Amino acid sequence: MMNLKIVLIIMLSMAYQSLLAQTGGDFKAIYPEGRIPNTTTGKVRLKEESVIGQDGKERISGVSIPTMRYYAPDKSKSKGSAIIICPGGGYAILAMSHEGDEIAKKFAENGIAAFVLKYRLPSDLIMADKSIGPLQDVQQAFKIVREHATTYDIKPNKIGIIGFSAGGHLSSSAGVHYNDIKIENLKNTSLRPDFMLLLYPVISMDTTITHGGSRNNLLGKQPDEALVKYFSNETQITKDTPPTLLVHAEDDKAVPIANSKRFYNALQKNKVSSKLITYPQGGHGFGLNNKTTDDKWFDHALEWLHQEGY
Template sequence: MMNDRLRFLPAVRGVLLAGLVVSLTWAAEPPVLPLWPEGVPGLKPEAGPEKDDGQGRYSAIHYPSLVVHQPEAASRTGTAVIYAAGGGYQRVAVGRNGGEITRWLNSLGVTVFVLKYRHADYGHPAPLQDALRAVRLVRSRAAEWGVLPGRIGMLGGSAGGHLSACAGSLFDAPEGKTGAALDSVSARPDFLVLIFPVITMEEPHVHAPSRRALLGEQPMAEVKERLSVERWVTRATSPTFLVHSAEDSVVVVENSLLYYQAMRRAGAPIEMHLYPKGPHGSGMAPALGPTSEWPRHCESWMRFNGWLPARPAS
């Protein structure tokens, strides 16, 4: 009898390990929602699979999508954030498993939809189309994901910050529509979080590589103006939490100052945190002194404005 049990143990162990592998594989593969199930507008004939460098940096995106990262069921707040990572409109640099931004937002009970958007292979208006379709898609299917349709924000850094800011002001732009039925759903994000964002496409403060990838080598003046977000801010622009550092030598801080001034002139709500230290792309780096505190301030801003529930009184 003992020998039979001993012979049985390896089989049990194998079944358990196989189950563990299946569980881990399932956990590592969050749901993916195609943005354009009816067909990608302007799809290029050479379209193929996207490229992933193994570090969560994606390029050659021809079939834009949303990757859904949900928090634990018990902690879900009904708030969603569409995350547009940066990459100079040449790639989408999310990071592994959704990146640190996604993990932070999940810890707050926020459902994160990582946006894989078209970029240099297509240029304008493809990224804007993808961003606005993402908001419309999440809002139209909010109940399916336990999301409240009035608590859908957008977060972006660097070029992803430019795209998010565009969505916050150009949410009803004709070039962001394709004639689909979903165009009737509001594409306005309820709030924006912009981290070291590209804002202007005009001299002297333009981030030239982002402009070149989005608009080409020599864009016409009216095209540069159209994609300079500071020119399109109105009172209806999404309330914004804005972070930048004076040390950023890649996307200079004047981008954020232009946006802040435009929001103030329009009477649109904005909270800006401008720090002396922090290189471009520092994200949530922990060793930057006060700069590392921006996620805590952002959380407080979200709670104060009702996009996250208030913390219970201690």
């Protein structure tokens, strides 16, 4: 007979996740209250702050409680697919508007259910192991969306991920470490993204090409070499890594394009369906619109998703 405690945990989780699955404009917590994993024993909580910059873009810092916002597609346009969105920000802040909400609206307009993930930012103050905190949150997001695919009117085998900059690192981590489960998963739900879209992503922790701020914030200034290799995601690819589309500008000074090229080359070596779109200019952090070109990566992404069956 199943342990009573396990039964109660399952019932609590189901009731909580059903609440989360309801549509709405607000962010909703992805863990039941008091059950956020990997927290320090104290009750330290960072002060979450939202700042609108002079560029009109929202940036959020101090995330202690991970949440998710759902953008439902028009039912007449629905493709039965969904995408989880990880904004960038060097694992220090979240570029919530131009790499989160704007992206979600665009996908929803095109028939793809979208979920913006406000993941915890690595911090020794609130996490026992800050290196796995964001990965736990993205795994929990996949668990929720996949277990409630019927509620969202999507197919459980058509749930992917998109990430920008450090959010691209988190997304690719979800794609290569989905079998290394960091959360409670009593139903053994698959946490594997069905596809990945990576925009000017941090991929490697190799100091010759990484983004120093992302590496330091996630791993610390003197990380163990095993941890560096684990999170150098170009070294973790197998034939089962999800199909991937990468987009990067050649003149990106913050995150060298070598990150995308290494990941793409490893995907090709392992015969994983993949595509790399490069632009001569555009720099870093352009979100939906690379102002140096009339070419729209989002249009290519929709075409690629269609070709891949999503």
